[in-house]
Amino acid sequence: MTRRRLLALGGGLALTGGLSACASPLASGLTGSQPNTADVIYWNLFTGGDGANMVLMENAFRKQHPGVTLEATVLGWGNPYYTKLALATASGTPPDVGISHLSRLPLLAAAKLLEPVENTGVTDLGITRDRFTPAAWQKATVDGTVYAVPLDTHPFVLYYNVDLAKKAGLLNAAGDGLKPMKGAHEFVDAVKAMKDAGAKYGAAMSITGDPATAWRYFSMIYRGLAGPVVTDSGTRIDIDTDAMRETFAFMQSLTGPGLMPKSLNGSGANVLFSTGKAGFLFDGEWQIPSYRLVKGLHFNVVPFPALLGPKPVAYADSHALVVPRNANRSPERTANAARFIKSLLDHSATWAQGGHVPAWLPVQRSKAFLDQSPQRNYVQAAFNAQYDPVAWYTGAGSDFQNTVGGTIIEVLAGRLGPRSAVAAMRTDLKRYTTARPPVTMK
Amino acid sequence: MTTVASTRPAHPMAPVHTVGQRPRRSGRRAGVLFSTPFLIIYLLFLVGPLLMGIVLSFFNTTTVKDGLGGWVGVSNYAKVLGDSLFWDAMWHSVLFTLITTPLLVGLALLFAILASRIRRGRVFYRLAFFAPYVVPSSVVALIFLWMYTPEVGLIPKLFSAVGLTAPDFIGSTSGGWTAVILMTLWWTFGFNFVLYTAAIQDVPPDVYEAAAIDGASPWQQIRLITVPLLNPTTSLVLILQILASLKVFDQIYLLLGGGPNQSTRPVIEYIYDTGFTSYRGGYGAAATMVYFVIIVAVSAAWYGLRRLRATGTAARAAA
């Protein structure tokens, strides 16, 4: 019994079943062809505030292109999403446009799951290198080929309570930012000042059960002193032992003397900062919308100052738009996909409401964005952005972040000293660097 | 997709009823023709994956790209066997089996015996206990996740109604195990219940009558007659339950995602994570084969034991 015969049999069944009304997905299930349930099939991983903003942008596209139908699907954030995207592409039924974190791009690109941007026709719509934040465009390039169109940059930033900062004397003359700070010492002093100004804690961050935040915080500090922790596409551990020890010591200089809680989960951090019991909050800018909803909380957001190294570092990631590879995608579908990507970029001022810095310079420099505060405060962070190291296992929501983040949590909680933590990090990294990469990466 | 054993120990492959003394030519041809469609599907889609798995485990195959990748010898196996996370996952599957098997077998036996003492309403009990079994795992997970929700869920509310604090069902390891086990109990218990009820119905009623005349109390009847007579069923239920529990994936994946921090992740999810999320097809195949051998060893041991016992009984009967 050959597959063709089976298919023919099934086709006959479907027809006699009189199911032609819903023939499209049905037929594709029987024959394995591209399902054409809409002109553009779009997958993303946004829920909450980001999800709502994305829906607004999708509706803007629908309004702008009334003849083009759009089917948008939201999948579970992190590994479930990326697994699904890879499996669908491998099965030959991928979406036309998908979201990817740029930190996840190296593996997707090396596995040949993505269409190079130059083949998607977006260049003809004016989507070119010179109109994007350079760091993001750089990260969208894998081995000389561009595989993704960056939508934003979302750095790890410093939130502060304006009232407490004023009391602590940390505000600048204009009152719209902090006095310039430089170095670990001044930063620790500022946290102390916050605590002395009446806050229960000088600063807070989500620690317990949140390895991703721990990893972002660690990366931001460590990368001021040293390069990525793994190099050669993730096959070599490249730890600067002294820098890492110094990083851990710095982290414990805040949690040790009680300037920061040692163990606190996400909602705990939220409560502390919302109720003015913590002067600073270390978190991603995507939390801005939820703090906006807190009545009576005056807060502002700025990039982190330089801590251990000479220059400030912004640990960041970017959401980007990718076109998963599909040999059967018609030129019309590709053209619609390109139009959709362009439309999302044009409406990325809406996206910036979620706290993100648009990567598309025409919007980043537009009034629609520059009127948004505090978003405009940390545009520079997008240009200083440091991403996850290039490897097949790194990136947003990856096991790597969970494993390494787990060790950093131990340090923050004070259960591991700097010296043994470096050894633990080495062990963690070894698990990944010695594993054979599933695809060859340059 | 199924593991099965016949409840009736009749030999399914007893000598064939051939028509006439010598099979005719047409019978030979028909036999081949009749069994070919099934055989092709069976070889391609049941034996095929097994052979494929053996081959893949020696290569560095990528799950998402065509082609086998490079030959890597036994290094995938060496890595799997040396990976503490694999053994952690293995232990989680075994732990789940160790906790659920006694509960699911013991309670099913108890309830089936209780049900056998009642004349009326058997259909009602069967409906109540077996209905969850026909519901898809994701629906069960949706309902239980809602019942476990802190502050507003039914179960935390019940805990606080009796003055206890509910464990953190989704956020902690012990709470997570409790959540998964309660849900599994509700979902699959009916299956063993039905197997036991069927077996109890096969016990001839005059055995009980004789015992009752001899003055045996209900408890003695159960302990001395029903339970021993159910031994073969118990052995079957036990092995089916062990094999099914070792294959746990749906409940833990859906309810906890293997978390918190991979502390409940079962082996199949380990294979899923390495093979599909990280695209390491060859490595995942090696993990699959190690796990596969363990499961086959368990069921082979059971078949062996049963055969040993059967021949032992036969020998005693002959003597």
Place this chain on the structure above:
Amino acid sequence: MNGAKLFNRLCAVCLTLFALIWFVPFAWAIITSLRQDGSITQAPMSPFAGGWSLHAYSFAWHNYPIGYWYLNSLVIAALAVVFTVAFCSMAGFALAFLRFPGRNVVIALVTAGLMLPTEALVLPQFIEYRSLHLLGTYWALVLPSVAAPVSVFIFQAFFKGIPTPLIEAARIDGASWWRVYWTVCMPICRPAVSTVSILTFISSWNAFLWPLLVLNQTKSQTIPVGLSSLVSNTNIQYAEVMASSVLGFLPLIAVFLVFQRRIVQGVATTGIK
């Protein structure tokens, strides 16, 4: 004697109590689905607070392609049933009545198949199906359930119950083996057909891991996989989610109520899992 009666009464009370507990999750899901999210959070334990409506059902139906999911599940399960019954009954027939070259090999293969935990083989299975270009099609889900040794055994056991003279008579009348199979044996084997159909249908309908890997487009998913995308512990749309799960279990419960005797018998005779 009185003690025994008391004991039996105690059994009944105990069992009924547990049976009622077993209904609670279903009942709770249905009650929640009829309420409104606001009143659920405010008064989770008072089912009548805030009034009842079917709003959550229309929301669920319009927001998730549940209709497509049903259709996919139905088509896949139906195809699986048709092919399983056809192929496995033919093989069972051959094993029961015919002596042919390779028969012992078939028996050995099928018996061994009973012991193989095929769920564990999803990874190599995925790679095999990918190289056959079957991923993303219904066939990827139908074919593995057709390769079910247990169904062959059920059919073979039933066929063996058919008296040999009946078959001999048909053969003497000049009926071909196909006619014997189709017009003599299959009609007698209706109980086997329905047992295999029901068991295949339930296991195909409820399969989770393999469809999760194989069908990826939103509208091409089956009911269990589609609904699994709603599983999230940050979800606060309780009524909508419960309405979706009620839509997910109600048809199955209905089927179960109609066929419960047969389903339970099927399970009891084969011990399928």
